[in-house]
Ligand SMILES: [Zn+2]
């Protein structure tokens with residue numbers, strides 16, 4: 489769903505959209521299970537820069553809910569993670585060079601991203617929010633014993649004669665994407 493400046497100039501847009509698995513591309517480790525539901529409102533926020541320049545920001549706020557099939561970081565068995573997440577974002581035109589002291593009150597309250605052209609794609613907003621909100625590691629249960637690093641057996645199911653389980657390196661891809669989306673966090 490494209491959220492267009494031209495439409496927002498007329499009135500805010502309230503959205504309520506469902507996305508089937510596959511409609512939004514996440515990372516391979518993150519398989520959406522069932523529909524992703526999103527609802528909220530998009531509106532135009534105009535910021536004045538000097539006397540004549542008006543910058544058109546798009547504010548998108550709302551919430552999303554979805555379930556994801558993840559992999560237990562310890563034993564690699566599938567885990568369902570139910571995610572609900574609220575967001576309040578401000579999209580500023582790409583290339584707008586606004587110093588921090590120039591930001592309006594609204595801009596300071598919301599997280600700021602940038603949009604290209606004359607629209608924001610809701611799917612992109614949701615994808616980014618999911619990647620930021622989903623836990624880096626899922627575990628199937630608090631006391632999951634994981635895989636034996638030596639013989640690879642699932643220690644929840646069998647006992648082996650080796651020692652000390654460690655966590656798998658499965659999450660590097662998501663970690664990397666997240667550090668690009670939110671540098672410094
Ligand atoms: Zn596990």
Ligand SMILES: [Zn+2]
Nearest residue numbers: 636639648650
């Ligand atoms: Zn072992």
